[in-house]
Amino acid sequence: MRFLVSILVILQISLADSFATAKTTLIQFLQDNPHYQRDFYCNTPFRWVKNSFQIIPSPSYTPRNRYTKEGKINLRARQIELEHIMPAHTFGKHLACWKRGGRRECANDSLFKKMEGDLQNIVPTIGEINADRGNLPFREAPRRWLLNQYGQCKVYANFKDKEFYPANYSKGWIARSYLYMEKTYKIRLSKTERQLMQRWDKMYPMDKKERDFRNFLRVQKMQKLMRF
Template identity: 65%
Template sequence: NFGKHLPCWKEGGRKACKNDPTFAKMEADKQNLVPAIGEINGDRSNFRYAEAPTNLKYTQYGNCKVYTDFKAKRFYPANYSKGWIARSYLYMSKTYNIRLSDQERKLMEAWDKQYPMDEKEKRIRALL
């Protein structure tokens, strides 16, 4: 999602950015690398993160409390992931001068506050 701001992206996406040093640095940045289930990661694609409707039934991925809204092109992450996602987005935005939309920035800032770092995340991020 972050590569779309680079000039090479406009000339063919990920393949066109293959040899771009900034893209390579962003793609390999450990703050941006998160283990993910392949099917969910593929379905999420480049959909924007959003708050899920309160009546949403999380049935797409078994016991995983995430939901991909293909029609609205939105992805609703599990509550336990929102803080990590927010801090990663805010870090990438600041580090690589990536402009987030006002709506996206507000959501990430809200999640960062609402879901603060726990001890496990602090230990993991310290190792990165």
């Protein structure tokens, strides 16, 4: 695991100077690679429709709330958003700008923009789940926990205990992203969180999909360096 994280740090897979630029790059990648058009948490298929990625109805995901409190259709349950695996709050809260005024105050901070735009830490997710997860930390689900909050999607947002339980198939990617961010940007993780990520990294090795995406980032990085 240490070797893998060290390689990622050496590559410095931070291809974008801002979150907006990173999203443009990732959107183009997803358009060019249809087999990647499945969301991170539920493995639900989606497709590009006009100017956004829209979810394709599938048994893999059932909205928790089909309608908003105002009785309108919950559009975030129908669309894909690009989310930070490690939340902005986690990688930004130690910065002076964040302490002065949160994310808005950090909008022009060069280090924050670099972290915010790091494609190593950005994935496509269903809007509703992105909203529900928010800044909830990842945790291992308690035994015999009934994961039926989003139909067949094996994730759960525990609002009471302020925890989020991801599916097994995404735990390895989550872990490697957290360990990469910690190593690259000197993020201070708690002992409990670091141990969890180290355990998931060992339990859930990198699959072909994750490996191919890492290779894409590596190639993009090399091309960027050659332009300078």
